[in-house]
Amino acid sequence: MKAFLILEDKTVFEGVSIGANKEVISEIVFNTSMTGYLEVLTDPSYAGQAVCMTYPLIGNYGITPDMESSRSWVDGYIVRELSRIPSNFRCEGTIQDFLVQQDVPGIAGIDTRALTKILRDKGTMNGMITTNENYDLDEIIPKLKAYNTGDVVTKVTCEEKKTYPGKGKKVAVLDLGEKQNITKSLLERGCEVTVYPAHTSAEEILSVHPDGIMLSNGPGDPKECTDIIKEIKKLYDSEVPIFAICLGHQLMALATGADTHKMKYGHRGGNHPVKDLKTGRVYITSQNHGYVVDTDQLDEKIAVPAFVNVNDGTNEGLAYTGKNIFTVQFHPEACPGPLDSGYLFDRFMNMMGGKNNA
Numbered sequence: 219m220k221a222f223l224i225l226e227d228k229t230v231f232e233g234v235s236i237g238a239n240k241e242v243i244s245e246i247v248f249n250t251s252m253t254g255y256l257e258v259l260t261d262p263s264y265a266g267q268a269v270c271m272t273y274p275l276i277g278n279y280g281i282t283p284d285m286e287s288s289r290s291w292v293d294g295y296i297v298r299e300l301s302r303i304p305s306n307f308r309c310e311g312t313i314q315d316f317l318v319q320q321d322v323p324g325i326a327g328i329d330t331r332a333l334t335k336i337l338r339d340k341g342t343m344n345g346m347i348t349t350n351e352n353y354d355l356d357e358i359i360p361k362l363k364a365y366n367t368g369d370v371v372t373k374v375t376c377e378e379k380k381t382y383p384g385k386g387k388k389v390a391v392l393d394l395g396e397k398q399n400i401t402k403s404l405l406e407r408g409c410e411v412t413v414y415p416a417h418t419s420a421e422e423i424l425s426v427h428p429d430g431i432m433l434s435n436g437p438g439d440p441k442e443c444t445d446i447i448k449e450i451k452k453l454y455d456s457e458v459p460i461f462a463i464c465l466g467h468q469l470m471a472l473a474t475g476a477d478t479h480k481m482k483y484g485h486r487g488g489n490h491p492v493k494d495l496k497t498g499r500v501y502i503t504s505q506n507h508g509y510v511v512d513t514d515q516l517d518e519k520i521a522v523p524a525f526v527n528v529n530d531g532t533n534e535g536l537a538y539t540g541k542n543i544f545t546v547q548f549h550p551e552a553c554p555g556p557l558d559s560g561y562l563f564d565r566f567m568n569m570m571g572g573k574n575n576a
Contacts, residue, residue, distance in 0.1 A: 221325040223296060225345045226362035228355055229336060233327035235349050236300050237317030243365050244268040244293035246345040247508065248334045250487030254554045255313070259292055259322070260285040262374035262395030263464065263506050265437040266367030268294030268347060269486075272334050277313035280304030284553065286397040290316070291374060291437075294347045295324035296333070323347050341482040342508060370438040371395060371446070371465075375416035384410035387429040387570045392416060394446070394465050395436030399551040403563050404432070417445065420452035430459045430570040433466025435549065440468035440478050440509055447473045459542035459569040461562070464507055467545035471511040471536060474520050481532070484508035485547075488556060491528035492548055496537075500528060501559045504552030511536065511547070542569045 221235035225246065248270040249258055255276050258269060269292050278301040295317060304312055317324055325347050337343065344362040374395040382401060386408030391401060394416050404411050414423060416436070423431065431453055440447075443465075451473040453460060462470045468478050485505040492503045511533045513523050518539065525535030525546060535546035544566075550559040 219349055220351060221347060221349050222351075222353060223325050223328060223333070223345055223347055224353065224355070224358055224362070225336065226343045226359060227336070227340060228359060231325070231328040231333060233325040235323070236297070236314060236326045237295060237324040238321045239349060240321070240323050241346065241348045241350065242268065242294050242323050243344065243346045243361060245342060245365070245367055246270065246296070246337065247342055247484060247486055248272055248330075248337055249506070250489065252488070254488065256281060256284050257286050257553055259290045259295070259316075259320075260287045261397055261506060262287055262291045263397075263435050263437045265291045265370040265374050265395065266293060267437075268292060268296060268345065270296035270330055270333055270337075272330055274298040274330070275301055277301035278304055279306035280309035281311040281313060281316045282306065282308040283310065286399060286553065290320035290322050292322060295322055296328065296330065296347075297324065297326045298328070298330045300326045337483050342484060367438050369442055371416050371436050371443055374437060376413055377415065379412055379414045379418070381410065381412040384408050386410065387567065388412070388426070389430045389432055390414060390423045390426070390428040391432040391434060392418065392423070392466070394434045394443075394469070396434035397549070397551060397553075399553040400432065400434055400463065403551045403560070407563060407567055418449070420449040420456075423453065424456055424458065428458060430461065430566060432566075433460065433462035433470060433545075435464035435466065435506070437465070439480070440465060440472055443469055454541070454543065457542075459566065461566040461569070462545035463549060463551070464547060467535065467547050468509055468511055470543070470545050471521070474538070475517060476521070477512040477515050478509050479512060481508055481510050485527070488552065490548065492525050492534045492559070493528050495524055495526060502556045503548035503550075503559055504556065505548045507547060
């Protein structure tokens with residue numbers, strides 16, 4: 219069946235339909251990872267977005283036990299070629315069947331390189347995936363321009379808190395759209411982990427006297443999370459050590475008076491170089507974000523830059539002055555990798571032991 223990807227600049231790509239047979243309007247973004255397509259599909263940070271994979275062949279090792287959450291969150295999926303005969307000893311099914319089961323529509327057979335160049339040149343834009351060959355651009359374009367991802371954090375967060383037993387430090391994780399490898403990374407270090415829904419009050423979290431607090435990754439515009447930002451400010455005012463990743467990093471910055479803005483096309487992939495300003499060492503990191511913290515208006519009495527993106531100089535992390543708090547824009551819990559920055563979880567463990575490593 220024919221399928222069409224229509225962008226808000228009126229560019230139209232024609233390909234074949236994959237996954238669920240339905241029409242969807244979404245923000246179109248691209249990811250440069252060569253592996254880990256299942257982790258991309260199940261990363262809650264992609265809620266409200268349709269993802270174009272720049273690697274030309276997707277699905278060659280099928281569906282494996284590597285999901286980052288219990289379901290897929292992408293609105294749509296865009297690939298050059300979809301492998302329909304996967305080969306891997308861990309394979310449990312095909313990506314085509316998975317997309318159908320998860321009700322995710324997609325399009326294959328288009329020039330994903332050309333699409334990526336458009337998004338890099340013109341910036342992230344909205345688009346529609348449709349199988350309607352009689353589409354009307356004059357009718358569709360206003361709908362694309364009007365689309366907004368809205369409050370996607372409420373959509374992706376857990377419904378109730380859950381505790382994972384451990385004999386070590388007690389860590390409270392605020393689930394803003396958490397990738398499960400964050401919890402796994404803490405459990406591997408012996409922590410007792412309690413995951414809380416995004417709209418949990420600071421008072422409830424602090425009432426159990428956690429040794430540390432983790433603010434997770436998540437989707438959407440951080441400025442949409444006004445109520446959550448107020449609660450994070452209360453967590454900041456406590457003396458509990460805090461480690462924040464991605465959206466959590468942005469929300470902590472907003473809670474303490476800094477600002478954020480939308481990037482032209484964001485960072486999404488597994489090969490982004492980041493420099494640790496404390497050591498001068500560069501790490502290859504996994505990233506997935508379309509917003510960034512402004513450092514121009516950063517009050518050094520509150521926080522100072524701790525990491526910087528080597529490619530474009532954007533902020534990749536903050537160290538909070540006089541606080542056991544540090545935050546990063548990238549993903550140290552990256553799965554399938556790279557694992558270069560996993561040491562940050564050990565830094566967090568040291569902070570919970572009373573040592574300031576921020």
